[in-house]
Amino acid sequence: MLRSLWEYRHFILASIRAELKGRFARSRLGGLWFLLNPLAQTLIFSIVLSQVLQARLPDTEVKAAYPIYLLSGLAAWTLFSEILNRSTTIFIEQASVIKKIAFPRLCLPVIVWGSALTGHVLLIAAILFVFLFFGHVPGWSVLALPLGITLISALAFGLGIILGVLNVFVRDIGQIVAIVLQLWFWLTPIVYPASIVPERFRWAVDLNPMAPLVRIYQDALLFGHWPQPLTLAVPALVAAGAVTFAFVLFRRASPELVDAL
Template identity: 60%
Template structure:
């Protein structure tokens, strides 16, 4: 593990420059550039506020704001967006960069770090954009937002751990990437993002207890809408799972990396 971390440190400039290149490439030939990070959620939130909030807003407890549902939904989708982007990109990163792996010698773990760093940068800009959108609703950031880095850290660990494992499996069996798309769709709808946990039928309540993303998403929703800190007890299991997967993925990656290029 120490040798792996040292090799990553030696290639830190390569990782940072690659993340910058990915970010610039995302807005290449776009006149508005990164402004789209604000315009897209603003347009989305307007639709939610005008259409969905009027219908669903009354179902959110202890909130009088008419834009409550839009805020709740944007908070949840922000958390899920970071998770799904890291998962999807880590699952295909070794296949997408197969030619680079064969031609250039560098620590293979740099690739998931690059795509993960790019996803994290996009997420941070999105949070800034969401904060701007909330100002139009008269909803201002509060001290509870300071807990968001905890949610980000848990999502990154969980998504990295699971994504790297699936990425390695996807090299040897390309069906993994196809199955993941279906699983993520089901997982999204079994996570309280579009609905609240209270509205879920009781016979499905056990699903939330088994869903590690539910309490993590709730960190965002509680802080950004209600201005509340999370239930720390509910985060123990997701944190241990995320940290365990994160460390286990590094161990598996170190053992499988020798055969990675040959399988590609």
């Protein structure tokens, strides 16, 4: 499967470019939508939580700490949710193409991954520019972001392929994923710091593989801290396991995908 992906690398790259162009075709703002969506969410959360509910972040003297914290966490979550959501439905959406054209089916989630990753890099660049208006310049710890990007995209890619294959045979999977992602978002310390979670619910955060991965972004962009290797061991193992199982499942189910579609 990896060899076939390499042989079709030009097809994958061309598809990624075409998808990015098509996403903003006839859009006057174009790539600015990569930034406007998370900025709108951040503005809403900031007004409601930091102004109305008087929420504050501990252990920091940065004036715009809460918006920076939100933007950092939302950037990480956006990458994860986009890859997972689109991979879950990609085989059904491209059913007509799969039936008519002979090509490695695994190219489809790879194209989704490449498109999401390209958009994410643009989003990070835009966020760093916005931080200048807050008077905040991240330190060298920003170099930890590629590690977070790798682990988050690997986890989302593995889970996305697994759910995408299952969704072909059981169409309820797509609806379930949408609900689970909403719950998963609120179980991840993005809108709130992990320190305020009550002890009786702390286990949910500890078992959440996305919590330490989102923390990479928050530590790097706001607090200037490098990630702790021990906290990333479990998420890395989960991501590796998800990718491995995804390849095994896809290889076994691939011959039946066309018939099921």
